[in-house]
Structures are given as structure tokens and as C-alpha cells.
Amino acid sequence: MGHHNPDSPSHLKHYFHDVNQQYETSKFAMWAFILTEVLTFAGLFVAYIVYRSWYPDMFVDAHKLLDVNKGLMNTIVLITSSLTMALAIWAIQKNNKKLSVVMLVATFIFALVFLGIKYLEYTHKFEVGQLPGEFYSYMGPDAAHLNNPHIFFSIYFIMTGLHGLHVAIGMGLIAWLIYSTQKGNLTSEYYTPMEMIGIFWHLVDLIWIYLFPLFYLIG
Amino acid sequence: MSEHHITPLKTYLIIAASLLFLSGVTVWVSYIDLGSFNIVLAMFVATVKASLVAFFFMHLLWDDKKNLTMFLMSLMFFGIFVTITMLDTGFRGDLGLNPETKDPINKRAAFYDTLPLTDTHGHPVDEHSDEHHEDKDHH
Structure with missing residues (x-):
């Protein structure tokens, strides 16, 4: 009937039968959102696949203009941030608020490092003119023989840019988690937002797992 | 919980x-x-x-399998997206029907001002041979 049991926790909405149903519903909705995220990136991955099949040689040559070390560093940073995010949830499940906040702060810092490295990469490319479409002007000796390198950089900037935007949004969400957890709003009884944002953050990691070899490690 | x-x-x-x-x-x-x-x-x-x-x-390993199903569905749709697109773009061939493989897509790109046009293998492109090719197709 939806009547509120006086014993039911305050976070339970009246339209759910019990906390577990509420939790499972939230999680299923989160996965529906993840589906839309995957399909958003799918369009860009299709663009990558089509253009790489049209210009296989150009992709191999143009990718040499990217810095593998920075890409690998970002991969390590993002995997580590995924671990700290998972551990933040593990800690709150054990009702260890202090450890959970520490892990969330670590995740936030790793995200900041990721964007910092990305910023260094982007500024270098802006300086030398390795830019998308008609803005491409790089004429270095390692690029003189390239045909249509601006297509590679269009796809590179759009895909890593959209990914970077997700990192930035994730940072905002994690900052809110730090505040909520510190305030005591999230406990082992109710940590749904942390679980959901955790799934989002791991998706960001998951997409980078594909972007790294596709852009930095071709052939 | x-x-x-x-x-x-x-x-x-x-x-x-x-x-x-x-x-x-x-x-x-x-x-x-x-x-x-x-x-x-x-x-x-x-x-x-x-x-x-x-x-x-x-x-996902410990979740209700409906979440995994949702995730796999997104990958399935991605597979359909790729397959159907590639059925077009992968089989246009080199018939002169796909100008992108022969000519730069964006001729306004700054670096084309100083670069000769080349094909995907870096060989110079002779634009007249293209026109000749098209003529042959039409007649």
C-alpha cells in the first residue's frame, strides 16, 4: 500500500517497497544511463573505425606525433583512481567513514593529475598546430609526407576531449561525495550515490582503456 | 544494506x-x-x-544479471552500428566514387597551401587521371 513503516529508514522513498528494491532500481537506472554513454562514444568509435580503414597508413604515421609516455602515465593514473574509487565504496560498506573520505580525496587528486597531463599534451599540440580540421598547420619533418593528418587530430581531439569532459564532470561528482560522506549523509546503510558515481567513474576508466591503444599504440 | x-x-x-x-x-x-x-x-x-x-x-559479477544484460545490449547495438556502417564504407572500393580516399577532405586546412596532394600511400595525385577515370565510367 506504500504506507510508511515507522521503522523504515528516512532515505526510503514511499513509492518503494523496501530499501533493497530502491537500491536495485537506482542501480538498474544507472546502467541504463551507462548504455546511453556507451552509445554516445560508439558514434565516435565508428568514426574512428571508418576513417582508419580509409587511411590506414596516415593513422600509423600521425599517431607517432602523440607522446606514448604521457598516454601510459595517464593510463596508470586512471587505473589507480579506479582502485581508490572502489576502495572508497569498500570502506563505506565497512562503515569506515574516515578511510572512505581519504580514498575519495585520492580519487579526486588522481583525476586532477590526469587532466593536468592532458593539459600539457593539448597545449603542446596547440603550440605546434597539430589541430583538428582546417586549423591543422603542423609542417614538421615527421609530418611532411602525411596525407590528411588533420582527420586523425579531429578524431583524437573529439574523443579525448569528450572523455576529458567526463573526467571533469566526475571530479565534480566526487567532490560532492567527499562533502556528503564527511557530513555523515552516506553510511554502510545508505551509500547508493557513491555506488552510482563509482560506476560512472569506472566507465570513464573503461573508455580510456580503449582510447589509449587506439591513439597511442597503433602498429 | x-x-x-x-x-x-x-x-x-x-x-x-x-x-x-x-x-x-x-x-x-x-x-x-x-x-x-x-x-x-x-x-x-x-x-x-x-x-x-x-x-x-x-x-557486475555479483549484481543481478539485468545490469549485465543492459551493458551487453549497449555493446550489441555498437556492433550493429559498426557492421552496417562498414557494409557501406568498406565496400565503396577505389572506383572514384569516394573522393575522400583520393583528395583531402578539407582543402582549406592550412597545410595544404604548401603541400602537393597525395593519396593514402603518399604518392602524388594526378587530378586529370581522376577525371579520365570518371569519363570511362560514364560512357
Whole structure:
């Protein structure tokens, strides 16, 4: 009937039968959102696949203009941030608020490092003119023989840019988690937002797992 | 919510270590020339890594299977998207019907002012031979 049991926790909405149903519903909705995220990136991955099949040689040559070390560093940073995010949830499940906040702060810092490295990469490319479409002007000796390198950089900037935007949004969400957890709003009884944002953050990691070899490690 | 599965700390650490190890592996094999097998291997390693993240970090292994179904559906639609697109773009051939493979897409790009036009293999493009080709198709 939806009547509120006086014993039911305050976070339970009246339209759910019990906390577990509420939790499972939230999680299923989160996965529906993840589906839309995957399909958003799918369009860009299709663009990558089509253009790489049209210009296989150009992709191999143009990718040499990217810095593998920075890409690998970002991969390590993002995997580590995924671990700290998972551990933040593990800690709150054990009702260890202090450890959970520490892990969330670590995740936030790793995200900041990721964007910092990305910023260094982007500024270098802006300086030398390795830019998308008609803005491409790089004429270095390692690029003189390239045909249509601006297509590679269009796809590179759009895909890593959209990914970077997700990192930035994730940072905002994690900052809110730090505040909520510190305030005591999230406990082992109710940590749904942390679980959901955790799934989002791991998706960001998951997409980078594909972007790294596709852009930095071709052939 | 005590009924929720709590993944042991050890599992998380092993998964993270595996992910870091596989990242090293994928960089290492990229320096070995395996021809077209490089991309296959790189995508295989990436998919193993992605599965570890999805099943352990995103808890899909212990979740109700409806969440995994939702995720796999997104991958299935991605597969349809790629397949149908490639059925077009992959079979246009070199018939002069696809100007992109012969000419630069964006001739306004700054660097074309100083570069001669080349095909995907870096050979100079003779625009007259293109027109000749088209003529042959039309008559």
C-alpha cells in the first residue's frame, strides 16, 4: 500500500517497497544511463573505425606525433583512481567513514593529475598546430609526407576531449561525495550515490582503456 | 544494506595489479611488429582489461544479471552500428566514387597551401587521371 513503516529508514522513498528494491532500481537506472554513454562514444568509435580503414597508413604515421609516455602515465593514473574509487565504496560498506573520505580525496587528486597531463599534451599540440580540421598547420619533418593528418587530430581531439569532459564532470561528482560522506549523509546503510558515481567513474576508466591503444599504440 | 556483497580488499588489489600489468603488456607488444595482428592483440588486451573493470570494479559479477544484460545490449547495438556502417564504407572500393580516399577532405586546412596532394600511400595525385577515370565510367 506504500504506507510508511515507522521503522523504515528516512532515505526510503514511499513509492518503494523496501530499501533493497530502491537500491536495485537506482542501480538498474544507472546502467541504463551507462548504455546511453556507451552509445554516445560508439558514434565516435565508428568514426574512428571508418576513417582508419580509409587511411590506414596516415593513422600509423600521425599517431607517432602523440607522446606514448604521457598516454601510459595517464593510463596508470586512471587505473589507480579506479582502485581508490572502489576502495572508497569498500570502506563505506565497512562503515569506515574516515578511510572512505581519504580514498575519495585520492580519487579526486588522481583525476586532477590526469587532466593536468592532458593539459600539457593539448597545449603542446596547440603550440605546434597539430589541430583538428582546417586549423591543422603542423609542417614538421615527421609530418611532411602525411596525407590528411588533420582527420586523425579531429578524431583524437573529439574523443579525448569528450572523455576529458567526463573526467571533469566526475571530479565534480566526487567532490560532492567527499562533502556528503564527511557530513555523515552516506553510511554502510545508505551509500547508493557513491555506488552510482563509482560506476560512472569506472566507465570513464573503461573508455580510456580503449582510447589509449587506439591513439597511442597503433602498429 | 547488510545483504549487499562486499568484495574482499584482496580482490580489488589483485584486479588493479592485473590492470597495471596488462597496460605494460599492451605497450610492450605495440613495439613488436606483428602486422595487422597488432591491432587484434591490442583490442584483445583492452577487452580483457575492460572486463576486469566491469565485472569487479563495477560489481557486475555479483549484481543481478539485468545490469549485465543492459551493458551487453549497449555493446550489441555498437556492433550493429559498426557492421552496417562498414557494409557501406568498406565496400565503396577505389572506383572514384569516394573522393575522400583520393583528395583531402578539407582543402582549406592550412597545410595544404604548401603541400602537393597525395593519396593514402603518399604518392602524388594526378587530378586529370581522376577525371579520365570518371569519363570511362560514364560512357
